[in-house]
Amino acid sequence: MKSESSVKPAVFFERVLQRLRTASSSLVKDWQTIRMARQVAGHARKDQDRLPVVFFNASTRIRGHSQNAAFSLLASWMVRLTGVRVVHFVCWSGMGHCVLGTDQDAPEKPMPCKLCIRQSRVNTTRAEARVFTYQKNDQLAALLNDLSLEELLHFEHPLTGMNENLPLGKLVLPSLRWRLRLQTLTDDPATRFICREFMLSAWNVAVKFSSLLENIKPQAVVLFNGLHFPEATAAWLCKKCGVRVITHESGFQPFSGYFVEGDVSTYPITIPDVDLTPEQDAFLDDSLKQRFQGLFSMAGIQFWSEMRSLPAELLHKAAGFKQVVAVFTNVIFDTTQLHANVVFKDMFAWLDALLEVIKVHPETLFVLRAHPDEARPGKASRESVTMWFEQKAATLQNAALIQPQERISSYELIQLSKFILTYNSQIGLESMLMGVPALGAGQAPFVDFDTVYFERDREAYLRKLETFLTDPMLEIPPEPVKRTRRFMYYRYFRFSLPFGAFIETTLPIGYVRLKKFSWRELEKSPTAQALLNGLLYSKLFELEV
Template identity: 45%
Template sequence: MLKLYWYTMVNRWRLFWLTRDVARQAQVDGDQKPVIFFNASARIHGLSLNAAFQLLAAWGLRLSGIPVVHFVCQAGMSRCVLGTNRDDASESLPCAPCVAQSKRLYRGADVRWFSFDESTTLVQSLLGLSLDELCNYEHEGVPYGEIVLPSLRWILRRHHLEDNEANRFLLRQYILSAYRVGQEFAVLLDKVKPSTVVVFNGIMYPEAMAKRVAEERGIHVITHEVAFQPFSTFFTDGEATAYPIEIPEEFELSTEQNTALDAYLSKRFQGDFTMAGIRFWPEMRELDEGLIKKIEAHKHLVPVFTNVIFDTSQVHANTVFPHMFAWLDQILETIKGHPETLFVIRAHPDEMRPGTQKAAREHVAGWVEKHGVVELPNVVFIGSEEYISSYALIRRAKFVMVYNSSIGLEATLLGAPVLCGGKARFTQYPAVFFPQSEKAYKRKAEEFLEAKEIDVPDEFMHNARRFLYYQNWRTALSFEDFLQAHPRKGFVRLKAFDVQQLRAKNSKAVRVIRDGIVNDGSFLV
């Protein structure tokens, strides 16, 4: 506790001096239109990776002469996402520490605060609605239910929601709050007339609402998320959680680039990596003797890799199946029809994230138990806290089934045929088999199980390597010169640095972000 307190105090001290120096050294170019930054869903009182990325980007733009306006919550929502207590929906929000942190982060900046004011008309129209009616609720042509639903699923850590008063209450409050955010953001846009709006993620309802309001006015909107290198971010004028990447047709990896990619994969296949500041694999064990014997007792091995059901990527993934569990339901039918094949169902390592509040409350382990899956003689279930090497399974597999996890791309790189059930960032390019209907998926699985050999197009490996290189080295904007690890997972500390390092001429990340905003650049390194 003493160490955490020390880190907090040092971070605050550095914030004090950095915000002061940025304010003193930033000189606004009168010919530049303002850029609005909005992030209400990445932190409360600490400094998460995404909160840090947005802060550093805003500082960099200000030091480049671009006027920046921060749209900041001051108890502006009756229920925000991070402030929601999933066990007690009635608990009041932690607004005081959140606002205090905002004042520290945006000291000396142009801040436009917004507060909450409940719409009586909207309140009346929401009363008595069922959960399903709230999920599909529209008002004045705006699909508020659709906008807030991903946030509720995320904070409740589940996809399927029970129609109870607690969930209905949260949906009503999220809708009322989204309406207020939209009102206040529209006023700000009309006053400031920005060239660009930058929001975190774009899926959480406050930012999703701001994004929608800006796009309705034809304003350029940029979203950002954590990228796939340490202390790096991904900026795009598309959907950051879908990770759109445009790779030129003529792009081919050089010898040096291939060497860098191979070195990365070597570490990755040993579990030596982090994502969003989280190390999923404290260790990685090879297959034990019992599992090997079971594999050898069957004709084929098919690993099944799942995802985290509440992850914001699921908004984009559910194009073939309505959700991941529907995909698993179909796979269960296939399992029962093929006793000669061993299916190893692998829960995502982030599903039950130990030591955090992000453990799923609707999870693959529950689905397995509900359907009695482990009672089937040709199934092995590996939970998210079992650190058995997924790559060892892939190397023995006839083919691999994935929903939309990164392991699908890696399985292709290991030479395995991959049958993908959900839209993934890597399905933008042919790198896996991705049938476009539930029936087609079922047929393809049967075809693979019956085939003596599965022909994998050469372009799959080629595209997988090109995509992974672009993802890791061209789209990842590194702020590692300014950030360092924090004992709390997913959070960071500021390094000691001179704000001159954040000028575009000195920071590649700031230069790319500025070019993307001012010159409609690609946000590629």
């Protein structure tokens, strides 16, 4: 048995080696970024006739490149190579508290600004950067100090030069929920503190960004997501000043980004009313085959390295019921929920409504499948479907739960089901293609294309659900399947712009690094052409496929 004295030096040296490996890896990644930045700067033309484009993303990374941080950087290089002036609006300790730097368990901890600024220096090598620092507004802080959480979230404040008050509470709410990993917020000191800090930081962003707009008068501003408070504040100001806003998010293929004029979180796309060609159908089928095997990722996250079949215990239990209905949930704090809550107040209000249906249909086994991202390390939900189930449904004989971390095939669960219920998950689309009807309860980008079944008020939804439960046989007509295939093809391949030629996965999970490529490869890529058509010429951000 090793003595304590012999173990401690080994642990110490292993930690030192790991730090050296991390530092070495970071230097290699940074050097590749700097090398490409210099190439772009050296070959960028100068077009004085076009107004500049501003890039701003303060909620994508602290250090390294998340996928969306890489999309923003690569897009800025693509624009620079056309000769259009690019201005980076860069946080330089510009917020008292930011979305990624705030520790919800210890909100008083200082922000990791040094790491973030170091990465910003690398990313803006030989680029034009307008940095902003933090000046706390003591007068505003005094106004916020004694407000309840509800009063904070409804708080507005006048901003010089604007006809409307800046809705600070509304702007920070999605970030507050995302940071706390909650939908239902508690009016306690910690929540109020983070809320106030976000609001004061949003105010500082507003003051500094409005000055930038006035000084450089851009033709467009490119923002990550547009819902977290730094970017949401910038988007609000742009809309009031008549400046085009381009927002981006991760696309629906590996290493792909989705750009749109306006609000990317609503995923607005235009789809022609024509059938797919045989080649397009085959292309889609190949992609779906991989998804059904679990071979896909979202935002750089490979949720399952493997998928297992349904457990024998669940199959045995299902055999004792007349029918099975699968219920697929979402992550409650995800920013997509902002648009989903139309029919129901939120996802848990929907589950509460389902609970009453479950109780009066003992012949049906309802299997809840919690979203795998609900238990992702470092991002686990604090208001989870598992908690809801244990508190409200665990004693019901006709209710079962598949935990988020269980690597069980959702597609086998669909095949076992008479129909499935979703909130706003896109698995409803895949279910429709598998011949299993999907009834959605939340607003989603695809419901306006008549894909999954969807009712626009609560009572109509419950009536449709009752019909699905009592009808002896459900069949999907051909037209919804055609519409679903068309939507998925255009969403996956036409509007998800590929960046895989320029980035590859690295640690930590969800992060990427730049590949080796030349500035000319970047300039001539189909992705650059699609992005520039949308950004500079107000066309759709789409590929010709």
